[in-house]
Amino acid sequence: MKQLPERSKAFLQPQRIRIATGLVLFAFAFTHLLNHALGIVSIEWMDTMQAWRIAIWATLPGQILLYGSFVLHIVFGLAKLVRRRTWRMPKMEALQLIMALAIPYYLVGHIIATRGAIQMFGTRVDYVHELSVLWPGAAVAQTLMLIFVWVHSVLGLHYWLRHRRWYQRWYGVWLGFAAAFPVLATWGWVDAARRLELTELQSIDFTEDQFITILDLIGASYNWVLIVLGVGALVVAVINLSDRLKHRVTLDYPGGNKIKTPVGPTLLEISRSRGIPHASVCGGRARCSTCRTLIIEGEDTLEDPDPAERSVLARIGSPDHVRLACQIRPKADLTVQPLVPVRAGQATGAAGRDAYHWGVEQRVAIMFVDLRNFTGLSEKRLSFDVVFLLSRYLGDMAREIEAAGGYVDKFIGDGIMAIFGIDTDPRTACKQALDASARMGRALDEINEDLKSQVGTDLRIGVGIHAGLAILGRIGKPQDDGTQAGITALGDTVNTASRLETMTKEHGAVVMASERVCRLADVPTDRFAHANVSIRGRERPLTTVVISDFESLEMALKGEEKTPVEPQLAPV
Numbered sequence: 001m002k003q004l005p006e007r008s009k010a011f012l013q014p015q016r017i018r019i020a021t022g023l024v025l026f027a028f029a030f031t032h033l034l035n036h037a038l039g040i041v042s043i044e045w046m047d048t049m050q051a052w053r054i055a056i057w058a059t060l061p062g063q064i065l066l067y068g069s070f071v072l073h074i075v076f077g078l079a080k081l082v083r084r085r086t087w088r089m090p091k092m093e094a095l096q097l098i099m100a101l102a103i104p105y106y107l108v109g110h111i112i113a114t115r116g117a118i119q120m121f122g123t124r125v126d127y128v129h130e131l132s133v134l135w136p137g138a139a140v141a142q143t144l145m146l147i148f149v150w151v152h153s154v155l156g157l158h159y160w161l162r163h164r165r166w167y168q169r170w171y172g173v174w175l176g177f178a179a180a181f182p183v184l185a186t187w188g189w190v191d192a193a194r195r196l197e198l199t200e201l202q203s204i205d206f207t208e209d210q211f212i213t214i215l216d217l218i219g220a221s222y223n224w225v226l227i228v229l230g231v232g233a234l235v236v237a238v239i240n241l242s243d244r245l246k247h248r249v250t251l252d253y254p255g256g257n258k259i260k261t262p263v264g265p266t267l268l269e270i271s272r273s274r275g276i277p278h279a280s281v282c283g284g285r286a287r288c289s290t291c292r293t294l295i296i297e298g299e300d301t302l303e304d305p306d307p308a309e310r311s312v313l314a315r316i317g318s319p320d321h322v323r324l325a326c327q328i329r330p331k332a333d334l335t336v337q338p339l340v341p342v343r344a345g346q347a348t349g350a351a352g353r354d355a356y357h358w359g360v361e362q363r364v365a366i367m368f369v370d371l372r373n374f375t376g377l378s379e380k381r382l383s384f385d386v387v388f389l390l391s392r393y394l395g396d397m398a399r400e401i402e403a404a405g406g407y408v409d410k411f412i413g414d415g416i417m418a419i420f421g422i423d424t425d426p427r428t429a430c431k432q433a434l435d436a437s438a439r440m441g442r443a444l445d446e447i448n449e450d451l452k453s454q455v456g457t458d459l460r461i462g463v464g465i466h467a468g469l470a471i472l473g474r475i476g477k478p479q480d481d482g483t484q485a486g487i488t489a490l491g492d493t494v495n496t497a498s499r500l501e502t503m504t505k506e507h508g509a510v511v512m513a514s515e516r517v518c519r520l521a522d523v524p525t526d527r528f529a530h531a532n533v534s535i536r537g538r539e540r541p542l543t544t545v546v547i548s549d550f551e552s553l554e555m556a557l558k559g560e561e562k563t564p565v566e567p568q569l570a571p572v
Contacts, residue, residue, distance in 0.1 A: 035050055249333050290340045367401070430520040437463050514542055
């Protein structure tokens with residue numbers, strides 16, 4: 001039998017089906033609410049828009065698409081709900097779930113009063129009829145349904161799109177629209193309904209017997225919805241009770257935090273149920289990689305990744321032994337290490353131990369600083385003089401790094417390694433790193449002025465900066481008083497920053513930063529020279545910004561103009 005292509009398998013995953021059907025339902029809800037908003041103008045405009053909507057959704061393909069999406073979205077949503085093993089979740093995800101459970105209760109009555117009436121009695125459901133039925137008795141229920149549908153929809157879109165750059169750039173606009181649109185829709189239909197009432201033009205295309213029949217059906221449908229939700233809750237409770245009686249496995253988290261858990265829940269659900277900090281942007285839908293976890297021991301006991309998980313891991317170039325916590329269900333003992341740090345406020349209880357104990361994967365800016373010709377300077381001076389000089393230099397440089405928001409990782413002889421972005425986003429980290437470089441330039445001028453009579457020549461430094469993913473962790477033996485070892489960074493980003501610092505000698509620069517650093521920091525680079533440099537371990541040359549003096553860097557950070565240098569590309 002011919003197998004489906006890998007891409008087709010990925011599309012047929014439950015979360016992909018929920019996304020596709022959700023988009024169809026969102027399109028229907030959006031046009032319906034837009035139709036309501038036109039009531040601000042007139043009922044005639046509402047009916048004109050309604051005619052266009054019917055021309056699309058009332059056709060056979062439109063009805064198959066709409067009702068098929070409606071059924072599939074509910075079925076797959078309930079299936080996910082039944083498989084849930086914990087009710088601990090972020091507040092926004094909980095809100096979306098509450099809205100999803102409330103929508104059927106209010107929606108079923110609306111469907112019976114409109115589509116049901118058309119099928120049973122041939123009722124002409126135009127806006128005069130619909131507004132007459134809704135106002136004023138059903139106004140509260142209609143408004144709640146409108147809000148629940150819209151909030152559930154926009155939260156679903158938010159979880160789907162939030163990691164895309166274009167969405168992040170326009171997030172403020174989208175948020176304003178999402179807040180204003182249901183207000184306009186409610187204003188539109190309420191205002192139109194009130195005008196009908198005031199002008200005594202209300203008209204209901206039901207006989208009294210038909211109206212009673214509709215009300216009876218709506219009442220019965222409410223009961224059935226409550227029964228279905230109750231059965232679902234009972235199934236979830238029985239499954240959870242059954243899980244507690246099953247074989248239990250041991251999960252070993254960083255910091256010696258071991259827990260025993262039943263077989264069944266995902267690793268993300270287990271972390272949440274035990275209050276263990278575990279990042280998840282998409283809410284456990286395999287739409288992002290923030291819950292990625294290093295499986296240190298026991299990976300062979302896990303099922304192979306499904307197409308959706310495999311697609312996400314391939315997109316980020318994930319190394320071996322890394323899986324998505326929202327997709328794996330431990331069946332045997334595991335030793336795991338979440339790779340993405342969680343905001344400090346989310347770590348609670350004994351489980352919220354130091355996230356850096358075994359390391360976390362994070363986007364940061366790395367800086368290396370080196371003092372030029374220090375060996376030559378130290379050979380001609382007494383050891384105590386060298387210690388004094390080095391202490392003054394390292395102390396002042398470290399102070400400026402920390403003042404800019406950086407973290408001094410280590411001193412390497414006369415060199416310094418610093419990390420920016422431990423507690424900030426990558427853009428802020430890159431701005432801080434460039435700001436620290438300018439600060440060090442000013443501090444170096446002060447050192448040279450103070451010590452020129454002793455040194456006899458100006459001290460010079462070279463700075464290399466690169467931004468990207470790094471593993472941050474505490475490496476080393478804790479202090480006798482129990483104090484943890486300091487945080488250090490490992491990975492390709494660190495090696496690249498070190499190499500750029502070395503290359504400042506070749507290019508006669510005080511700072512060499514990768515073009516990515518300047519772009520994230522929103523620093524214009526047309527005033528500086530550029531160089532394509534080869535970095536060991538990288539297939540392609542790295543484009544860097546070559547800064548020849550600290551004054552130019554400081555002016556660029558302030559947005560001040562200076563005669564630009566024609567950008568040059570000099571492969572090395």
